[in-house]
Amino acid sequence: QVQLVESGGGSAQAGGSLKLSCAASRNDASQFCMAWFRQVPGQEREGVAAIDRSGRPMYADSVKDRFTISRDSADNTLYLLMNKLKPEDTAAYYCAYRGLYYCPVLKASEFATWGQGTQVTVSS
Numbered sequence: 494q495v496q497l498v499e500s501g502g503g504s505a506q507a508g509g510s511l512k513l514s515c516a517a518s519r520n521d522a523s524q525f526c527m528a529w530f531r532q533v534p535g536q537e538r539e540g541v542a543a544i545d546r547s548g549r550p551m552y553a554d555s556v557k558d559r560f561t562i563s564r565d566s567a568d569n570t571l572y573l574l575m576n577k578l579k580p581e582d583t584a585a586y587y588c589a590y591r592g593l594y595y596c597p598v599l600k601a602s603e604f605a606t607w608g609q610g611t612q613v614t615v616s617s
Contacts, residue, residue, distance in 0.1 A: 495519035495606055497588045502611030505578050509615075515571040515588030515608055523566035526596040528604065529573045531584035531613075538587070540599025542573060551596055556582075578615045585610040 501513040513529070528543035528551075542562035543551040550562050561574040571588055589604035597603075 495522060495590055497590060497606060497608035499586065499588045499608040499611040502586060502613050504614045504616065507579055507615055507617050509578050510574070510576045511578065511613060512575070513573040513586055513611060517569040517571065517590065520569060522569040522590065523564055524594065526591040526593045527564065527571045528589045528591070528596065528599060529562060529571075530587045530589055530601055532587065533584045538601040540601065541586070543596040543599055544571070545595040551599060553599065575613070580615050580617050583613060583615050585612050
């Protein structure tokens with residue numbers, strides 16, 4: 494079993510930056526696929542970025558070249574550095590875990606474990 498706890502959300506101006514963190518309770522979480530999703534009220538949960546056990550990242554086109562996903566294997570923490578923020582990045586961001594050594598697809602239904610979410614609000 495694994496529990497995920499996100500932190501680092503808040504408010505920012507367009508063009509600014511925020512860094513999100515996700516702490517995993519499982520001591521070998523870095524060996525499995527982890528990802529960030531986001532959701533706006535009334536819309537489906539959208540994949541943002543994922544990272545596999547080797548550190549290989551995957552990004553949605555909407556955030557590529559602006560966001561960076563990374564992980565610290567020593568303390569099983571997942572990060573999302575968000576640069577050049579846009580108002581359309583406003584959403585609740587969720588950390589997710591999948592029990593595979595790689596990340597074949599950024600699809601919410603394939604991830605079984607989720608954090609509670611952290612709100613990101615970007616103003617013009």
